Amino acid sequence: MRRNVVIWITALVLVAVVSFAGTTLYIGATSKEKLVVSTTTSLYDTELLDTIEDQFEAKYSIDVYFISVGTGLAITHAQRGDADMILVHAPSEELSFLEGGYGVCRKIVAYNFFAIVGPEVDPANIRDLSPIQALSNIVETGRNEDAKWVSRGDDSGTHTKEKGLWTAAGFNWTILRNEKWYVEAGAGMGKTLQVTDNLDAYTLADMGTYLKYYKDGIISLEALVTEGEELLNVYNAIAGNQTKHSGINFDGAITFIKFLISEEGQEIIADFGKDVYGQSLFYPAVDLLKHNTDPTMVQWIKNYAFFNGYECPPEYRDKHPELYT
Amino acid sequence: MSSRIPGQTSRTLHVATGARIVWEFLQNPIFQITIRSLHISGTATLLSAMWSLPLGILIGIKRFPGKQLVKGIFNALLGMPTVALGLILYLLFSRTGTLGFLHLFPSLQAIIVGQAILITPIIISLTASAVESVDPEIKDLAKTLGASEVETSLAVLKEAMGGVVLAIIASFNRAIAELGVALAVGGNIRGFTQVLTTTIALEVSRGKIEYSIHLMVILLAIVFTITIFTNLLQRRIK
Numbered sequence: 001m002r003r004n005v006v007i008w009i010t011a012l013v014l015v016a017v018v019s020f021a022g023t024t025l026y027i028g029a030t031s032k033e034k035l036v037v038s039t040t041t042s043l044y045d046t047e048l049l050d051t052i053e054d055q056f057e058a059k060y061s062i063d064v065y066f067i068s069v070g071t072g073l074a075i076t077h078a079q080r081g082d083a084d085m086i087l088v089h090a091p092s093e094e095l096s097f098l099e100g101g102y103g104v105c106r107k108i109v110a111y112n113f114f115a116i117v118g119p120e121v122d123p124a125n126i127r128d129l130s131p132i133q134a135l136s137n138i139v140e141t142g143r144n145e146d147a148k149w150v151s152r153g154d155d156s157g158t159h160t161k162e163k164g165l166w167t168a169a170g171f172n173w174t175i176l177r178n179e180k181w182y183v184e185a186g187a188g189m190g191k192t193l194q195v196t197d198n199l200d201a202y203t204l205a206d207m208g209t210y211l212k213y214y215k216d217g218i219i220s221l222e223a224l225v226t227e228g229e230e231l232l233n234v235y236n237a238i239a240g241n242q243t244k245h246s247g248i249n250f251d252g253a254i255t256f257i258k259f260l261i262s263e264e265g266q267e268i269i270a271d272f273g274k275d276v277y278g279q280s281l282f283y284p285a286v287d288l289l290k291h292n293t294d295p296t297m298v299q300w301i302k303n304y305a306f307f308n309g310y311e312c313p314p315e316y317r318d319k320h321p322e323l324y325t
Numbered sequence: 326m327s328s329r330i331p332g333q334t335s336r337t338l339h340v341a342t343g344a345r346i347v348w349e350f351l352q353n354p355i356f357q358i359t360i361r362s363l364h365i366s367g368t369a370t371l372l373s374a375m376w377s378l379p380l381g382i383l384i385g386i387k388r389f390p391g392k393q394l395v396k397g398i399f400n401a402l403l404g405m406p407t408v409a410l411g412l413i414l415y416l417l418f419s420r421t422g423t424l425g426f427l428h429l430f431p432s433l434q435a436i437i438v439g440q441a442i443l444i445t446p447i448i449i450s451l452t453a454s455a456v457e458s459v460d461p462e463i464k465d466l467a468k469t470l471g472a473s474e475v476e477t478s479l480a481v482l483k484e485a486m487g488g489v490v491l492a493i494i495a496s497f498n499r500a501i502a503e504l505g506v507a508l509a510v511g512g513n514i515r516g517f518t519q520v521l522t523t524t525i526a527l528e529v530s531r532g533k534i535e536y537s538i539h540l541m542v543i544l545l546a547i548v549f550t551i552t553i554f555t556n557l558l559q560r561r562i563k
Contacts, residue, residue, distance in 0.1 A: 012371060016371035044531075065517055080421045194532070213532050247420060
């Protein structure tokens, strides 16, 4: 009896150790160079990044790992050295990220527009108004208990944008959030759209995720306000700073950024979703900025996403001036 | 002779088709995610059993001051919220964390270690209870017959086997069904650290409800099958 138990215990220990060690060995043996990219849910939820990952990995011997979180957590990951680079859309937070010495080599990769989406009946009558006017109407109708607003409430890029829009419309977001009609979802873009749809409420959504959910029939919300400089949404790549965290894969990050801004990468972005949604979900930004093909748009991007007139101020370029020629 | 050639060709074709089907099945993300889930939680359970079982048996057999307190602590830890443990482990495993030098975030090993810690109190508590419920006369009898400390423990363990198996199975179910730890230290990375629960959470937020339902059915099937199997096994042990 005793021998049996000893055999069982030995077997248990052996299997556990072998299984754990096997995992480590397997990963060590099969994994190529790793690149951890912390990114915003709005990019990930559209599946654009899946497409980019497949094409990039077919070309380079680098395994790209996307961690899909809000821009806030994406930046935190990179600050802690857990991500090699970030792909985000919140210029104000990116600036403090650069100034804190955590990131270098920022490149503007793509842009699209946010939309104020809401129920078809549109209780606040915001259809085709200016973004600022639309928000004022929503606040007024909300306070009369005829409309609701759902906020991401997760410090994501979209949430940052929303707070900026409230300020531009003359409201104090910290007061609004305590009002009854103002709902904080604390979730990613997709989930927030679903909550908004269920509540017949309004929300701010990036066009990419909205279109995907709308065309897939997951939500019936309509894009009511889609125009205006205030709604511009710019996606940017920033590499982690290797002098801050020595363990990060800086070269991999630069390779990936170069791929994103290459003709091939920009084409993937431009074409993504065309076949399914009949229009692009994202617009490539590199050629536009380089050749000033659409001066109004370029000016808008410069107003919104440039720092001191640069997409990346020279002191944060870390020996990669070729990214900016 | 000549009639055998077409037969051989078609057999080769069949084998090739079969191999392709098997290969495609192996490449199917749903299959890979399921296997990954079983592998991670299985390893975590075995790993945890290595320290939790001896501890549980010890706590169950021995009489020592503060025994009730120790048991109380492990009982309290049974309800450990996975998000809390996930956050604690993330802060530990993060590059700037205490264990950052191990480069465990994000990785499969981090999830395994995390789940092993998560289920430790389950195994300890249930094992201790099972051991305690064994008739004390067995222990005394073993001792009277001149059994050593270890032999006595083994005799008691044999009597408590049903409870111990239950402890192991319950903890495996807890591990495979948890979300917080896998998300926090695994990061839900496609083709790398996605497990059933994290994929379901992600795909629901992506609006791929149907795909999520497939995964949910698999997860439920695993959990229910194991539970039913355990019940049958227990009846046999008794």
